[in-house]
Amino acid sequence: MALELERPGGRPTERSRVLRVRNGSRQELPDDLAAEEPLEIRLGGRAVAVTMRTPGHDAELAAGFLVTEGIVHPADVAGVRECRSEEGDGGVADVLLRPGASPSGGWQRNFYATSSCGVCGKASIEAVRVAAGPVADGPAITESVLEALPDRLREAQRVFDRTGGLHAAGLFTPDGDLVVLREDVGRHNAVDKVVGRAALDGGLPLSDRILLASGRASFEILQKALVAGIPVVAAVSAPSSLAVRLARESNMTLIGFLRPGGFNVYAGGERLAGAAPAG
DSSP states (O other): OOOOBOOOOSSSEEEEEEEEEETTEEEEEEEEEEOOEEEEEEETTEEEEEEEEOSSOHHHHHHHHHHHTTSSOGGGEEEEEEEEOTTSSSEEEEEEEOTTOOOOTTOOOOEEEBTTBTTTTOSOHHHHOOOOOOOOSOOOBOHHHHHHHHHHHHHTOHHHHHHSOOEEEEEEOTTOOEEEEEEESSHHHHHHHHHHHHHHTTOOOOTTOEEEESSOBOHHHHHHHHHTTOOEEEESSOBOHHHHHHHHHTTOEEEEEEETTEEEEEEOGGGBTTOOOOO
8 A cells, every 4th residue: 555645845744644553453544744854054145054854934943053053143143035945855044144244264064964963974072062151140940830841842832733743942931931932853953943033033142041852952952052041951851961061061050851740950950949059
């Protein structure tokens, strides 16, 4: 049986026919899949990178990527020009700088980033360390606010409800109010979209915000949060050892295994009211 996949392109979901097997019975049904397409990120018309992403908020993704990789300063971004690729498979987002502005030196290091690994193709850990000083002290947060964040993130994931196949990144206030949420097949892409939205709005640094990632807390996610000035990063899964080290070196609070009823504090416990410092 041939199961057909429709490919309209440029949409966050795609319709597919699937064979569902339950308790020995078989039924062919329509299903929604999380879309994954290449996005070519350009800077002033010059190709910088290609990332596999879920279509949508491409301007934010491109701006956020260039900012969190230390290639451009957020204040230098004049706008983003979007179009479909000439081949028709995927999109193009060209970030434009303000007159007189220029990118950082040595950015011409084209690499391919997959949706599961944003640092694929980089030579070493040192190559992904972006110059950024430690974040400022504060804000204070409470256990009850932290424990409520995963449910609030999940309730806002519209595309996940349809597909079950997307990561999410949410930006929250210290009181637990959701500021912005973005979904993508790649955790790092979702974070870039959140940071890109803030960059395009002139809202960086995000020194009074909490970032929640739906998966694990990798070094790259911590790096992106650090460049954006985010002091508190939480994840519903585990952090990596390098992520913990970066958080401790940068005065960041890192929360892992966040669930209703508990979590682990790996760094920056002084921001948590009533908790002993971690790291």
